[in-house]
Amino acid sequence: MTNWHFAPGRNFECSQCARCCRGWRIHIDPQTAQTLQSSPFRKQLEVKDGRTFARKNAQEECTFLTPQRLCQLHSQPGTGAKPAGCRQFPFRLTRTPDGIFVGTSFSCPSIQSNQGEPLATYQAELESLTERLPLWGESGVPVCPSVLLDWSEYLRLEKHILERETVEIGLAEGLWALGQYALRPDRPLEGYLLQAAAALEPPDEPLMLMEHHWFHRLLAHCGEKSARAPSRKAPPAELETYLRALLHGKILINHRPLLGNLALLHLLPSFYRFWFDQSGSLDHALDLCERKIATHPNNLNELVEKMADDFRDQLDPVL
Numbered sequence: 001m002t003n004w005h006f007a008p009g010r011n012f013e014c015s016q017c018a019r020c021c022r023g024w025r026i027h028i029d030p031q032t033a034q035t036l037q038s039s040p041f042r043k044q045l046e047v048k049d050g051r052t053f054a055r056k057n058a059q060e061e062c063t064f065l066t067p068q069r070l071c072q073l074h075s076q077p078g079t080g081a082k083p084a085g086c087r088q089f090p091f092r093l094t095r096t097p098d099g100i101f102v103g104t105s106f107s108c109p110s111i112q113s114n115q116g117e118p119l120a121t122y123q124a125e126l127e128s129l130t131e132r133l134p135l136w137g138e139s140g141v142p143v144c145p146s147v148l149l150d151w152s153e154y155l156r157l158e159k160h161i162l163e164r165e166t167v168e169i170g171l172a173e174g175l176w177a178l179g180q181y182a183l184r185p186d187r188p189l190e191g192y193l194l195q196a197a198a199a200l201e202p203p204d205e206p207l208m209l210m211e212h213h214w215f216h217r218l219l220a221h222c223g224e225k226s227a228r229a230p231s232r233k234a235p236p237a238e239l240e241t242y243l244r245a246l247l248h249g250k251i252l253i254n255h256r257p258l259l260g261n262l263a264l265l266h267l268l269p270s271f272y273r274f275w276f277d278q279s280g281s282l283d284h285a286l287d288l289c290e291r292k293i294a295t296h297p298n299n300l301n302e303l304v305e306k307m308a309d310d311f312r313d314q315l316d317p318v319l
């Protein structure tokens with residue numbers, strides 16, 4: 001029997017605001033694409049780099065969104081005809097050796113405001129979406145291309161991050177320790193984590209990260225010209241909640257090696273502060289963090305890989 005892990009105290013109920021139907025490229029999984037390609041809906045699809053997407057209208061909305069703000073596929077032929085990502089949203093399912101962890105997208109206003117039913121209420125609906133979920137971590141978690149971490153050691157890293165005074169401090173220590181492990185994997189990660197907790201100063205946020213070379217490179221990749229130190233104070237409690245939710249959803253082990261994912265998550269608070277400072281809106285900051293950083297990770301693969309290499313190469317190994 002599969003164990004399901006829902007974040008405790010988190011709730012959701014769809015308000016049909018249709019935010020998830022606009023702004024981003026809506027990917028159609030291969031099986032759904034094959035069905036839709038042989039239906040009258042094929043004109044509403046486009047193929048780029050071998051992947052199929054829903055076309056968008058002039059308002060950047062999904063072409064399947066009706067004037068009544070409902071999904072055309074949902075009403076006819078039915079919810080089963082919708083792409084897997086749309087059926088899953090705002091949930092993100094990650095299968096691990098310990099069961100399925102249910103992450104959530106903070107782009108969804110209901111998830112942000114924690115409105116509705118406990119997440120576990122949706123388990124029966126989500127069960128039908130697990131058939132093709134890949135299993136992550138069974139033969140270890142890749143730290144970088146040549147180094148693996150046992151699943152139990154990965155859990156130890158995550159626990160360390162979550163148990164520090166703030167998740168941000170935990171991420172800084174975890175990144176340093178994992179970088180050391182990448183250089184000397186013959187020693188246990190635990191020792192590096194203890195050293196990090198004893199010796200590292202808490203990050204001098206937000207200025208330290210704002211000056212970070214990689215923050216500016218990623219910012220440019222996200223279409224932003226330049227950053228300055230934030231003048232408005234972005235809500236720290238919401239950031240902490242968001243980072244905890246991302247970790248619960250196992251964002252660190254998905255799609256890319258762990259060191260790059262951890263480096264990216266370490267930079268995410270700077271993006272959160274930058275986008276909050278620009279708009280004064282928590283909703284806007286969380287929405288952009290999701291759209292640009294957390295949800296479409298393939299766009300960032302190359303940059304994140306280079307960032308991990310750079311970080312490891314510049315680290316002074318402990319003797």
Ligand code: SF4
Pocket residue numbers: 013014015016017018019020021089090107108109110111
């Ligand atoms: S963004 Fe959330 S609340 Fe709005 S339609 Fe999508 S799932 Fe429902």
